[in-house]
Amino acid sequence: MNATVRIANVTKRYGHLKALTDVSFDLGEGEMVALIGHNGAGKTTLMKLMLGLIRPTGGSIEVLGDNPAAGEFVGRRQLGYLPENVSFDAALTGCETQTFYARLKREPVAKALELIDAVGLGAAATRRVSTYSKGMRQRLGLAQALIGRPRVLLLDEPTTGLDPELRQTFYEVIQRLAAGGTTVLLSSHALTELEERAGRVIIMNRGIKVADGSIERLRNIARLPTRIRLKVAGLAPDEVPSWLPASAPCRRLNGHIVEIDAAPERKIELLRCATAAGTALEDLDVMAPNLDELYAHFLRQAEGTP
Amino acid sequence: MNAVLTVARKEIRQAVRNRWVLASTLLLAALALSLTFLGSAPTGTVGVRALDVVIVSLSSLTIFLIPLIALLISHDAIVGDMERGTMLLLLSYPVARWQVLLGKFLGHLAVLAFATCLGYGLAAAALVATGSRIDHDSFAAFVAMIGSSVLLGAVFVAIGYLVSALVRDRGTAAGISIGLWLLLVLIYDIALLGMLALDQGRNISATALNAMLLFNPTDVYRLFNLTGFANVSAFAGVAGLAQSTSLSVQVLLLALTLWTLVPLGFAALAFSRREL
Numbered sequence: 001m002n003a004t005v006r007i008a009n010v011t012k013r014y015g016h017l018k019a020l021t022d023v024s025f026d027l028g029e030g031e032m033v034a035l036i037g038h039n040g041a042g043k044t045t046l047m048k049l050m051l052g053l054i055r056p057t058g059g060s061i062e063v064l065g066d067n068p069a070a071g072e073f074v075g076r077r078q079l080g081y082l083p084e085n086v087s088f089d090a091a092l093t094g095c096e097t098q099t100f101y102a103r104l105k106r107e108p109v110a111k112a113l114e115l116i117d118a119v120g121l122g123a124a125a126t127r128r129v130s131t132y133s134k135g136m137r138q139r140l141g142l143a144q145a146l147i148g149r150p151r152v153l154l155l156d157e158p159t160t161g162l163d164p165e166l167r168q169t170f171y172e173v174i175q176r177l178a179a180g181g182t183t184v185l186l187s188s189h190a191l192t193e194l195e196e197r198a199g200r201v202i203i204m205n206r207g208i209k210v211a212d213g214s215i216e217r218l219r220n221i222a223r224l225p226t227r228i229r230l231k232v233a234g235l236a237p238d239e240v241p242s243w244l245p246a247s248a249p250c251r252r253l254n255g256h257i258v259e260i261d262a263a264p265e266r267k268i269e270l271l272r273c274a275t276a277a278g279t280a281l282e283d284l285d286v287m288a289p290n291l292d293e294l295y296a297h298f299l300r301q302a303e304g305t306p
Numbered sequence: 307m308n309a310v311l312t313v314a315r316k317e318i319r320q321a322v323r324n325r326w327v328l329a330s331t332l333l334l335a336a337l338a339l340s341l342t343f344l345g346s347a348p349t350g351t352v353g354v355r356a357l358d359v360v361i362v363s364l365s366s367l368t369i370f371l372i373p374l375i376a377l378l379i380s381h382d383a384i385v386g387d388m389e390r391g392t393m394l395l396l397l398s399y400p401v402a403r404w405q406v407l408l409g410k411f412l413g414h415l416a417v418l419a420f421a422t423c424l425g426y427g428l429a430a431a432a433l434v435a436t437g438s439r440i441d442h443d444s445f446a447a448f449v450a451m452i453g454s455s456v457l458l459g460a461v462f463v464a465i466g467y468l469v470s471a472l473v474r475d476r477g478t479a480a481g482i483s484i485g486l487w488l489l490l491v492l493i494y495d496i497a498l499l500g501m502l503a504l505d506q507g508r509n510i511s512a513t514a515l516n517a518m519l520l521f522n523p524t525d526v527y528r529l530f531n532l533t534g535f536a537n538v539s540a541f542a543g544v545a546g547l548a549q550s551t552s553l554s555v556q557v558l559l560l561a562l563t564l565w566t567l568v569p570l571g572f573a574a575l576a577f578s579r580r581e582l
Contacts, residue, residue: 051398054581073400081398087391089316091323096316103312104399128323144395 002029004152004183005050010059012045012207019045020207022059027185029151032178034194035187036295037204043187044084046204047154050185051081064152077105080150084157084187086141090130094121094140097129098147107148115143118173120166134161142170146177153177155186159193171197191291201291203298210302215291222297224289225249225261230274231283232256243279245270256282309401313409314416321379321417330375330417334425337367342429356438360429361451365531368455369524372422373462373487379414380466381483384577386476394582404574407471411463411570418459426452447531454530454562461523461565462487467573471580494522516553523565530558 005027012020020042027033035043048054049061052068061068064075088097094116102112116125119139124132132140138161145153153174159167175197178184188194194201201218203211211218232241235256244250248270250260262270267286274281289297321327341363384407387393396406430448434440440448466483473479498518502510519525 048582053394053397073402076398076400079398081395083391083394083398085391086395088395089320089392091320092316096319100312100316101399104309104396104401106308106400141395 003027004029004064005185006060006062007046007050008060010046010049010056010061012042012049012054013057018207020049020056023204023207023209024059025202025209025212027152027183029181029183030178031200032175032184032198033186033200033202034198035185035202035204036189036191036194036291037187038299040206041204042207043204044156045207047081047156047185047187050152050154051076051079077107077148078151080145080147080153082141082145082153082155082158084160086137088129088137088140091128093128094125094132094136097140098125098143101144102147105148112143112147115146116140118146119143120169135163135166138162139166142173146173149177149180149182151182153182153184153186155184157188158186159188159190167193191295195291201294203295205299205302208302211294211298215294218294218298219289220264222289222294223264224293224297225263226267226289227285227287228260228262228267228270228274229253229285229287230258230260230281232258233280233282241279243273243276245273309405310409310412313401313406314412317410317413318416321413326379327417327420330421331424333375334371334421335428337371338364338426338429339432341367342432356433357430357440357444357448360433361444361447361531364426364429365451365455365528368451368458369528370491372418372455372459373491373524375421376414376418376459376462377466377483377487379417380463381470381479382476383410383414383467384470384573385473385479386470388580388582389476397582403578407467407570407574407577411460411467414463415456415460418463419456422455422459423452426455451531454527454559457559457562457566458523458527461562461569464566464569464573468569468576471573471576490522490524495525498525520553520557520561523562526558526561526565529553530555530562 003026007026008024010020010023011018023042023046035046037043045054049056050063050068052063052070052073055069064078066073066075068075092100095113098112098116099109102109113125116122119142121136121139121143124136129137129140138158142158145155155174159170162170171193174182174184174186186194186198195215198215200214201211202209203218211221213221230241233256235241235258240250240252241258244258244260248260248262248266250258253259260270271284271286273279274284338360342360384393387396393406397403426448430440465486466479469482469486470479473482502515519529
């Protein structure tokens with residue numbers, strides 16, 4: 001794996017406020033990484049450090065072989081950034097804005113303007129940005145970030161304000177880029193969206209990296225129970241099916257639904273019990289811990305509470 | 307250099323869209339034209355020195371107006387873009403901060419130069435059109451007046467950037483800019499005159515006076531236009547004070563250039579140290 005971004009022991013303080021504490025990770029070519037955390041967890045600070053907009057208090061950062069804070073910005077030509085709450089000069093039109101940014105990156109203007117159509121802004125391209133809605137500005141933000149096939153894409157809350165259809169297109173576009181070797185780092189609150197798409201998740205809490213790995217790996221580390229929901233016919237309101245192993249923690253939901261918290265290694269055993277003959281089982285759902293639950297788990301762990 | 311010009315072009319386009327260009331050109335043209343026709347009253351329509359009178363009155367107007375326009379355009383340049391969030395995106399591009407600053411400077415200066423040349427040029431054109439004869443010396447003085455007015459604009463654009471690079475929010479930048487304008491355009495001269503009147507020429511030497519005049523760009527501009535050309539200084543009664551100065555045109559131009567470059571340099575320095 002060729003690392004495009006290397007973050008080593010980075011600490012960033014604003015006065016007394018510790019925005020980041022000893023954060024280290026590498027991002028490889030073609031990786032699609034989700035950066036998640038509360039507001040103020042250090043996601044935006046990390047991106048600003050990678051862009052060289054702020055300097056780290058300690059540690060080192062390398063983006064595409066450059067130190068971004070040293071004013072070396074050769075690497076920035078291959079870098080795309082979409083800030084949270086992106087804003088543009090209101091007096092210019094969408095096309096003029098895109099042309100301006102393409103010139104700064106020294107990329108062909110015609111190709112950059114094609115991106116305006118690709119994000120569905122074609123009809124509004126000659127209107128002033130001041131007339132744009134939040135979603136349209138977000139599209140323009142996306143279009144400028146994609147200028148010149150970037151090798152590293154930093155997207156801060158990219159899907160806020162996008163309608164579901166455009167979200168789909170958006171993920172298709174960045175997945176295509178990632179397949180072509182672009183490193184995509186995106187921060188988001190929409191965890192369910194990221195679940196199927198991000199190959200790797202980095203969880204931040206109060207400036208500290210608390211988890212880093214594929215969702216599979218995080219599930220293994222977290223050892224959260226898989227929830228199994230069984231719909232059983234003919235159970236009394238407080239009754240628990242007699243065929244369930246006594247040690248399995250379970251509770252009754254509404255009607256005839258029983259929910260079992262299955263530890264990862266007991267999942268199959270419990271399913272065998274449930275599907276054995278004579279259990280009057282009508283339906284069954286297996287829910288692996290999702291990203292929301294994993295996130296909550298790692299945050300609780302980081303805060304030191306059970 | 308390419309990036310600088312790209313930024314400059316964008317600034318000019320924005321100024322055109324925001325009607326800054328139109329507003330400042332119209333304002334300067336309207337005032338210049340009215341001064342031209344009111345100002346030519348003392349010499350009458352056959353006055354051979356019509357343009358010289360215009361230079362005296364126009365340069366007095368410039369001292370008030372050009373710094374104000376320049377500060378209005380420039381005080382917002384850095385802190386405003388930061389507040390609006392456009393600076394964040396711009397600086398993620400392969401462009402150095404000094405290039406952004408220089409680009410903005412060139413753009414804003416171009417707007418100011420356009421407004422001044424067109425506005426004041428109209429006044430000269432109107433004089434010619436109404437049949438005033440303009441001799442070569444007067445014309446040279448008029449061109450120098452336009453040039454130095456643009457230079458005065460550059461000084462205040464640079465000062466505005468310095469303010470903009472140092473403060474945290476737009477309101478503060480606007481307040482400080484107005485304060486600086488009052489100080490340099492009005493208060494400084496009043497204080498200087500008061501001091502001279504009190505001193506009665508006992509302690510303040512001519513050299514000290516020259517130094518004090520050089521410390522205010524508007525005074526440098528005034529000296530340049532009211533004493534730099536023999537024709538004009540004959541009309542500039544107010545510049546009695548200036549007649550005692552021995553500052554040459556070159557020194558005055560150098561002072562105005564320094565008044566541009568030094569604030570601009572400090573603005574670049576402050577901007578490069580800022581964190582977004």
